[in-house]
Structure formats: structure tokens, C-alpha cells
Amino acid sequence: MWKVQLFKLNYDEKESKAVKDTVDSGWITMGEKSKEFENRFANMLGENVSAIAVSSGTASLHMALLGLDIGIGDEVIIPALTFVADINVVKMVGATPVLADCGNFKNWNVTAETIEEQITPKTKAVIVVHFGGYPCQMDEIVELCNRRGLYLIEDCAHAPDARYRGKACGTFGDYGCFSFFTNKNLSVGEGGMLVCKDERLALKAKYFRSHGMSALTLDRHKGRTISYDVEHIGLNYRIDEMRSAIGLVQLDKLKNVNKQRELLVKRYIDKLSDIEDISIPLVNLENIEPVYHIFPILLSPQIDRVWLIGELKNRGIQSSIHYPAFRDFTAFRDIALNDAPVAEDIAKRELTLPLYPTMSLYEVDLVCDSLYEILELERV
Numbered sequence: 001m002w003k004v005q006l007f008k009l010n011y012d013e014k015e016s017k018a019v020k021d022t023v024d025s026g027w028i029t030m031g032e033k034s035k036e037f038e039n040r041f042a043n044m045l046g047e048n049v050s051a052i053a054v055s056s057g058t059a060s061l062h063m064a065l066l067g068l069d070i071g072i073g074d075e076v077i078i079p080a081l082t083f084v085a086d087i088n089v090v091k092m093v094g095a096t097p098v099l100a101d102c103g104n105f106k107n108w109n110v111t112a113e114t115i116e117e118q119i120t121p122k123t124k125a126v127i128v129v130h131f132g133g134y135p136c137q138m139d140e141i142v143e144l145c146n147r148r149g150l151y152l153i154e155d156c157a158h159a160p161d162a163r164y165r166g167k168a169c170g171t172f173g174d175y176g177c178f179s180f181f182t183n184k185n186l187s188v189g190e191g192g193m194l195v196c197k198d199e200r201l202a203l204k205a206k207y208f209r210s211h212g213m214s215a216l217t218l219d220r221h222k223g224r225t226i227s228y229d230v231e232h233i234g235l236n237y238r239i240d241e242m243r244s245a246i247g248l249v250q251l252d253k254l255k256n257v258n259k260q261r262e263l264l265v266k267r268y269i270d271k272l273s274d275i276e277d278i279s280i281p282l283v284n285l286e287n288i289e290p291v292y293h294i295f296p297i298l299l300s301p302q303i304d305r306v307w308l309i310g311e312l313k314n315r316g317i318q319s320s321i322h323y324p325a326f327r328d329f330t331a332f333r334d335i336a337l338n339d340a341p342v343a344e345d346i347a348k349r350e351l352t353l354p355l356y357p358t359m360s361l362y363e364v365d366l367v368c369d370s371l372y373e374i375l376e377l378e379r380v
Helices: 013-025 032-045 057-067 084-092 112-116 138-148 199-209 217-221 241-272 305-314 341-349 361-379
Strands: 050-054 075-079 096-100 123-129 151-155 175-179 192-196 295-299 350-353
Touching: 013 241, 032 050, 032 192, 032 241, 050 057, 050 199, 057 084, 057 151, 057 175, 057 192, 057 199, 075 084, 084 096, 084 123, 112 138, 123 138, 138 151, 192 199, 241 295, 241 361, 295 341, 305 350, 305 361, 341 350
Parallel strands: 075 096, 075 123, 123 151, 151 175
Antiparallel strands: 050 192, 175 192, 295 350
């Protein structure tokens, strides 16, 4: 039904072959492919990080909070404009989420200033999100967390290989959390990666990933051990070999994929910059190398977003919203979240346009021309 989808996979025969070869190998539980995926992902980030492949980006966030012993009585500052996973994991460990606002209407990331406004004696950690694949201004945030004695977790779900001042996102904080969900720049369906530079924190994460066991199933299969100890409480957040095999193929494609996304975003900006009812955020930010996960725009207050989504749909163009405000969800209406006026206004007016690496410039033009025509007709 769509002339232009919101997202399409960039899979080809390489991903199919990787899965078939893994199935044919007879070993599909987390094993050697997963180790290779971890090692190559860590090498991409540099900074002597440890990478722990897991079942989802949300699992990596949960493990990060558990690894830092965050729980009841603690407050965790999170962005007001982000996916529900960030608030969910904070609630799951019994901590209290506190919202940091966006920097402004041009830079939708949290800043050191908006974070510091929310710090109290109960604050134990900060989760930052590199929204849309655009890195936060990390120097100031790292300095703030160090000065105030706070743990720092980076949610890099949008930002694999994004960089701030040449340094990879995910390597600034105590933990970095990546998602490989279907629509991500590096896509395996479900999967994630938790990274850190502290060996003690890495070991705790490995325990949380696999039931706290001292030896993996693969070790017993290979005859390296006949039994195991349970050295720590843990969960089952393991990735499997099929997803790791796909991840290796996607990792090979990632740099080219991110460059293609950049090309498409530049075309969008060029085509949309003169439409008066639209503003484009996250442009001309300093010291960053973004990876262009999504293309968000901000509509003028007089534009009915639901109407516009419907008009685009009538023309075969899919769009989305990143993200509704937390207080709009039933689960969070009664937990007395603090106000975040910039993020809450953005949440009412944001619209995400199609973006994927196999998208053509013609398709970008079709989206832009459709938007222009719809909004011009509305003004008549």
C-alpha cells in the first residue's frame, strides 16, 4: 500500500547466507559467532571497550542499571523526549525517573544544563540518548556527572558509530547501550549490545546476561568444562547465533549505510528548508559525526498532525512520531512526572519522515513534493 515506507531493510543474499550457514553448523545458541560480533563491534568503538551481545537494547539498559546497583530510593535522570524503554527500565529496578528537557527547539538532545536542573540528593545516575543518531554534547555532560558523582549511561540505540569530537558514542559513560531492532541502522530483528571499559562492570553484565553462571553452554559443548557454578544472580538476556551472524554482515555494511543516510538527509534539508510550516532540528550542531537514524521535522502549531499523517497516507507515504510524551501513556499518567515544556511541545508537533539506506533520491523528492503540495493546498 505504500509508495514510500517509513523504513525498509537493506538485506540481501549475504544475510540469508549467514543465517543458513549458522543453522547448517548445528549450533544456534550464543557461541562463536556472537563472540566474533562482540569483538568486531568493540573494535569499531575503540577505547579498549568490552562488548556484551544481548537479546535487545532494552536488556542492555536494564543490565546497566543492575550493574550500577540502582534501585529503590534512587533517582535516574532520563530525557523527556525518548522511547519508553528508558523510563520502563528505571521503573523496573524500583528507581524514580526524572525528566531532563531538550536543550531547545533546534537541539532536541538533553544538555548538561537541562540535566543539572533536575539533580537532587537522591540522583544516582543519568541516561542520555543520542536522539536520531545525533550525539549529545558529551564534554559538558561527562564533566557534570564527574563533578556531581553520578553514573552515566549512554542510550545509543540511534547511534551506532556516531561520534563526538572523534570519539565513539557509547564510550563516554559507565555503560553504553545499543539496539539492533529491525528499524535500526544495524538491524538484526531483535538484539543489542552493552559496552563498557571497566572490567568489573563488564563481568557483572556477563553474569546478568546468562543466569549468573560461571560457564556457558558452549563451554560444555566444547568439552571445556563438565559443570558450572552460579556465581551471581542473573537473567537470560543472551543473543543467539543467527542474529549475531546477521549482525556481522550488517556491521560490514554500517559505514556505507550511514553515508547513504547522510546523503538522503541532505536532500531532505535542501528540499524542505523553504516550507514555512516546517522547521528542521539538529542541523549545524558542532563537534559531531551523526549517523542519521531518523529524519524528524517540527510542524508549526497550526498544522493538524493527525490530518497531515492521513493526507500523506492517502498519497502512499508512511510517517511516524518520535516520540509521544510519557504522560500521554496510561502507565505513566499517575506517577507525578516533572514538566519538560520544550520536549512536551516537540512531542505534540514532531513528525518523522521515511528514511532508510536503500531509499532513492526520487523517493525523497516524492515525500517532499507531497508535503509541499498538501501544505500549500491547506493554506489556499
